[in-house]
Amino acid sequence: MIPLSGDLGNSKGVVRENVGSFSTIRGTSTLKRGFAHMLKNGVVMDVTTVEQAQIAEESGAVAVMVLDKLPSDVRKAGGVARTASIRIIQEIMDSVTIPVMAKCRIGHVYEAMVLQETNVDMIDESEVLTPADENHHIWKWDFTTPFVNGARNLGEALRRIEEGAAMIRTKGEPGTGNVAEAVIHIKNVNTELRRIKSIYDAGDEQDLISVARELKVSYSILEETASLGRLPVVNFAAGGISTPADAAYLMTLGCDGVFVGSGIFKADDAKERAQAIVLATTFWEDPDKVKEAQKMIDERQSMLGLDTKNLDLRMQERGSTA
């Protein structure tokens, strides 16, 4: 079972209040990480309009992520990509019952503040947008709203959790319709988890400390992770998922759920595809059900996609060394 408590229980994001005769507390690690637990085995879908958000909800999305442009259009447009229009985020919040997330730029503390004030359910500090500060991510303990962050390997994931991220997703290579990078990232994390688990099981603290230095993380979070043999927060796959089989494959690699970016609303059969990806994520252990899901889509209508080898812009590298 994944622990719910994190460090820094008394940070700025934690708010104590009295409601009637009850004393309450908001913004705790239990509430932030607990929120991510409620998303498990689900599909979070990128949307840009109210109509898309409603299609996502009807298709069984567990939450929607609001962007100004889908990642593949961000890639095409170039220029600076920023957080989505607040008015559109609010319209979407007023038209679906499922959680609404939105992205802010890496390190952009005030875009995140604005999203917290807008009352989105989770903030994605995302490499899809143009970073505002490549050297420092947001100190997420200062927020009452939970955050999800991308990671390509164990070190990145644990550094983000130490900054207060309540949930992790693989970065993959956004907007490519190509799942290859997401597969590499989740396998990287799994390989590194197996490595530290075996060091932990052997009781070799000296080696564990040297891994902590190598990954630039604290000993305590590395030890906790090593003892669990998994990330201490919910971990989703993201980046390039386009088909039901893509989603099911990532679930078999140990992800707790998936984010789908351009893959749904850049396809010509968005509605069927959204339903099919949800089915495949829910019933990933049953190949026959995944086949039925895959049958619901037409490969000729999948987004064309890009080879990730020759990209001008590799979004996954943004903020990865910090």
Added chain:
Amino acid sequence: MSGISIGVLAVQGDVAENIMATKMALEELGLEGIVNEVKTPEQISDLDGLIIPGGESTVIGTLSMVNGSLKKIKEKIASGMPVFGICAGMIMLSKKAKDKVIGEMDQPLLDYLDVKIERNAFGRQKDSFESEISIDKIGISKFPGVFIRAPSIIETGKNVEVLSKFNEKIIAVKQGNVVGTSFHPELTGDLSLHKYFVNLIKAKH
């Protein structure tokens, strides 16, 4: 007497936490039993008790309708099987749900608990909170309430027993062998509600 078989509906949501809490509850009570994830009508038909965990009720409802699990759960409830619905699970058990912002909902429900639910009754995630509550009616005087985008109950039928309130809002109910809570006992270290539910199953078994 053979052990009891408890299932946690594993369509979507925090399944693992409920499995863990139920196993620990069995152990503390010194009872024999097994706890498993269940997804299909076949798995559900063999159960003595079922937990419907937290998650998104629209997702759990839609997907358990797809493979016939919803219908099977309805039959099992009608035959007296105890069911514990947590947050989304309680919404699933209800006859009627509306959303605080969106209004009346048309989502697949189990149509058993004679209550009307208000979804997201305490607000969005930023308003999610922890608070100590009491469930005196079933002998739990103090309980750590973890409310995550929690629903509340705004109307109850005559067969529904109100177990707990938070600031005048109903947050736990019981009708026959069906129990529902707005909050998440599986996210706390406190096993008293899971133990209470296991005892309900045992009494029926």
